[in-house]
Amino acid sequence: MIAGRVTVNGQTAHLGQRADPDRDEILVDGHPLAPRAEAVYILLNKPRGYVSTLSDERGRRTVAELVADCGSRVYPVGRLDLDSEGLLLLTNDGAWAQHLLHQSTRWKRRITSPYSDRWPARRPGWQPSPTWRGSPSAPPGWRCCGKLPEPRCWQ
Structure with a gap:
């Protein structure tokens, strides 16, 4: 400029x-x-044994390997430890990721456990979502993009 x-x-x-x-x-x-590239948002059920990064200097498996076929370079929004599993967001929308992560937005971040009294299955009236091969089905219009035997992420 x-x-x-x-x-x-x-x-x-x-x-x-x-x-x-x-x-x-x-x-x-x-x-x-x-x-501009079309924004991509991925909800990944990160399995244990993967690091929440795009590359690893120690040669460990990364979440990038799980979403390599999504058609865009996406970045993790936050982290889960190597031995943790659970929801991890990935996107190529940097402004959205920054909005979620920045402390000024005051998002409530909570870690829950399936053994907690707050777990939805223990709430009165809660119904499980339909499943496919034992995993929750995707919302309408979403597609599976996982490489594992079971669907692990939805886009």
């Missing part, structure tokens, strides 16, 4: 200027920006 190579709606852009790629014409060296 400092070199004057970026223009917004025909005007040379300056530091601190805001632009909306959906409404403004943004050019770099006279060429338009590449279109």
Whole structure:
């Protein structure tokens, strides 16, 4: 930008200027920006034995291996320990992930246990969701993207 190579709606852009790629014409060296990738949100039932990262210097299995075929590079939103299993969100939407993780949003983060009195199965009137091969079925319009024998994530 400092070199004057970026223009917004025909005007040379300056530091601190805001632009909306959906409404403004943004050019770099006279060429338009590449279109934004479609946002991908994955709910992964992380199994034990996988680290919540995209690569591991110790050669351990990563959650990236479980979602490699989702069609986009996605990043974990938060972490679960190597020996933990449970819900892990992955996305390519950095603004959404930052919104969830930033302390100013004041999201309540709670870890529950199937042995807790708060577990839904122990609440009066709770009904289990339909299952497929012993795993909860996906909401309408979602698809399974897991590589394990059982579906582990939904997109």
